[in-house]
Amino acid sequence: MTFTNLFSQFLSGLTYGMMLFLVASGLSLIFGVMNILNFAHATLWLIGAYFCYSFWSLMQDYTFALWVSIPLAALACAGVGWVTEVVLIKRIYKRELHEQLLITYALALIFADAIKIIWGPTDRLIVRPPIIQKPVFIFGAPFDSYFIFVILTGFAVAIGLWWFLKYTRYGHIVKAAVYSREMVGALGIPVPRIYTWVFTLGIFIAGLAGGVQSAIGSVTLGMDTAIVIQAFCVVVIGGFGSLAGTFAGSLIVGEVFSFAILYWPDGAMVLIFVITALILIIRPWGLFGTPLRA
């Protein structure tokens, strides 16, 4: 195993990790603030990918089609998320854990079938613009040039969220809500409205991630079922509601997966769950979380 090979493996782990981060950051945000574990998160991510494909196919004669489609997909997804929150999620804030889980589980089923109805069962493939068709060579090893974009998007979202949480008024409210919703409400902040926007923001990021995903390979039905559980693993490892934790968790899962698949391809996925289970047993609140709400 040469350095070059190791490095390119590291990069592909980083790409995978950043994709997981894009999915998991919204999941973690929604759980941290609203205490709702969203089973439908990855299905909305997949809807984002299909949206991106649709927008792209409308504009496919232009080279900028993909770059415009990705943010449009994120916005469209945010719209779906907003409607979902206002129509349904709002009704289950105060309900029990199993009811909340069942509702988002049901949403995952409904959205998955909605995708089938709207886009049909055929795989969708976006033809990449010329700039990302050829691989780049890093230390002599070929590397998908689009992956650079994936990694940069992951970092950009991480920095954007960090800036939002640290320096904006709404970010402060969101962070406060992670610790104590009651206190935030007592200070006269309309918590339900904050919830709606946090949910919408989470789904916006999921849609963005879906848009980014759509140009990696073909978009197919059922892509969501595996990644939602991996995103749960990321959030568990990092700690619910912690941005830094989600980032670290994504890197851990991405890199562990990427390297494990070299040496023990069948066990890579199993290893992720073993790590997740270990974290839950030793530190249920995750690497960066706080045990406040255990």
Next chain:
Amino acid sequence: MKKFSLAFVLFVLAAILPFVVPEFWVHVVNEVLILGLFAVSFNLIFGYMGQLSFGHAAYYGVGAYTTGLLMVKAKWPFLLCLPASMVTAGIAALVLGLFCVRLRGIYFAILTMAFGQLVFYVVFQWYSFTGGDNGLQGIAPPPYLFNVTVYYLFTLAVVTVAMIVLRYITESPFGYTLRAIRDNAERTEFIGINVQRYMLLNFVIGGMFAGLAGALWGPFNRSVAPDLCGWQHSGQPVFMAVLGGPHNFLGPMIGSLIYIFLNAFVTGFTEYWPLVSGLVIILVVLLMPGGLFGMIKAKGYFEPGKSPSEAADRATVRDSEHG
């Protein structure tokens, strides 16, 4: 007495069923019984112990694969596979449950789910042993059970015995200790009960009966697939319990009856069963918390001694995740 008589009426109806309805419906009710047993075993942990397992399908899957592998690869007789499946599922539940019972609420749900996916991926990836995503094909019931009606009656007998045993367990002092843990784990600990040990024992019992249900599934379906262990499959007993009513022993079985019949009915004219089931789940959760039995109870039909409001309170006020 009333509850017992309801169970008895259901049993008699189920026993005469194959002689009055077409074979298709015998098949459907067979599925109701198997998944109903699965849901009742899940409800030991959920309704009686108050913890949500989102990975119960793992033990169902271990049972199904134990029977499948023993029958296909080792040529064991089917009747020996049933107890063997209970043993392997019980062992799996013991090993994984050891860690799960340390956690509560959402963490319990996530750890059970993580373990469920762990089992799923082991089954999914281990081609040489489990056949991977091809599953195991050609699991035929033995000749004397080959007939649909006979296999149905066999399933009915096994499920009935299992239900009687489970009923006995839930009505024993052990069952009431579980209810105490559900309602207030801290206080139960204070009166000298080793809460974790009780939870673990219950987790193992739940796993064993899920394994039994899984063992019945393979020969019924002629094959087993890794999906049986996955998280989507783990959602089914949750919904069945919620649909029928988790605070009634027969609730999950009734939930299974409604769910499977709805499935058989809906899949008759549309391929979008997940969409329909999703909508039904949302409607049930929003409109009838406490399930069917909870609703009947809240209206005061079943327990004349209790005021309707008291029963309703019991159905809705449960230890929340903030606990």
